[in-house]
Amino acid sequence: MGRKIYKRIRNRFFKRLSVRLSVTYGLIFLVSIACLDTLLIYNYSKSQYDKNEERYSNIVDTIAFMKEYSSQSYGDFIPLLSTQVEDFDDRVILMDSSGLVLMDNFGVYKDQTINNNEVSNVIETMGSNVGYYEYKGKKMMMIAIPIMNENSIENIVLFSAYVEIIKGKVSSFNKLVIFTSMVISLFFIILSFISTRKIVAPIRTLTIASRKIQNGELNTKVNIIREDEIGTLANTFNNMSEELYKIDVNRREFVSSVSHEFKTPLAAIRVLIESLDDKDEKDTYIEYMNDIYEETTRLSIMVNSLLTASRLEETKIQKEVINLKKEIYEVYKLLMPLAKDKSIKLENYCADDFTIEGDRGCIKEILINLVDNSIKYGVAGGYVSITTFNENDEQSRGIKITDNGLGISDKHINFIFDNFYTADKSRAFDKKGSGIGLYIVMKLVQLHQWNISVESTLGKGSIFNLYFSE
Incomplete structure (x- = not known):
């Protein structure tokens, strides 16, 4: 039972990052201070014993000096030496070169x-x-220290002494160093625990916020204001949360818009089918079938647009040199039937030698959507023209797609490139678009690292400027 409780406490306690950091820092500090203490104690002990040895070496120098300036016979020198060391507490023995004791104090x-x-x-x-x-x-x-006479030993001085005083000093110094180290270590461990808790606190906040996002609260943000890596992480988390929230909002709007866009033609088809009667005249029957065909065509176009939009993130750009005037003519051929239905003139004023580097399929998709948009919201007898500008300036060269259609109000012009921003929001007439075309244009332009802008006056027309430079 006790073992289980210990194991549970240990697992719960040491799973905390603050505890693990504190223990790690503490161990590193303890090892470092133990090495430092060992070095200090060793150096202090060595210095004390070295001083003691130096003391006795100085005594030997004094003895050698006395012997040099005394009479040459030991009989005269030894009494003189005895008077110098008679108060000396330690044993001093003077020997000849063979070890024979000449004097013992x-x-x-x-x-x-x-x-x-x-x-x-x-x-x-x-x-x-x-x-x-x-x-x-x-x-x-x-x-034992020799007294030299040129290259030979003349005498040997032997000292023996108790070093308990030095030993006591070293022991006292050792205790002081160890006690001081223990106090400093305790202070450091407490300080490291406090500091690591402060470091880990924002991580806990981020963990709680992450769990909230996991549970669906995508607009969760953290209030962590710091100028270090954790502050950068917090800012990144908030940006991620904001983007996730936007994605979720767009997803909801996407589902709502798709449901709405599909609902209208499906309802029309259902009404038309329910209105059919075997007794209807042939012309009425054909009219209803044509209406059903138009609605199914609209659904087909919408599905294709949705598929294109869903694959944009996976699109890989394969650049090649493209003559833009020729590409515009190809697009005009495709859209000419739509333009003729509204008596809209398609004009191509692009320079003959104007070329760009880009993905041919993406360029075609951009031009189709922009020209189709101008035709769709153009007026009967109007025009759509494409012209180039700054042909020789690599930094600002591009094309203008101009129409004299209904235009876009200032209120809506900043939103026309949003997904599913349809005509019923920005145009003042029957809606025929799905709101996906300009969204696709913007994504393809961004994939090429180009830029696009729009100028429009309500009731007079619009100009889309496509810049082929970063």
């Missing part, structure tokens, strides 16, 4: 031969040698 080893590790190493290496031992539960230092 405690008077124990006089005239005895000492051959311990330190003395042996001095004789062998002609250099100082230090050793540390435990004696009666206390740490003792033994240092």
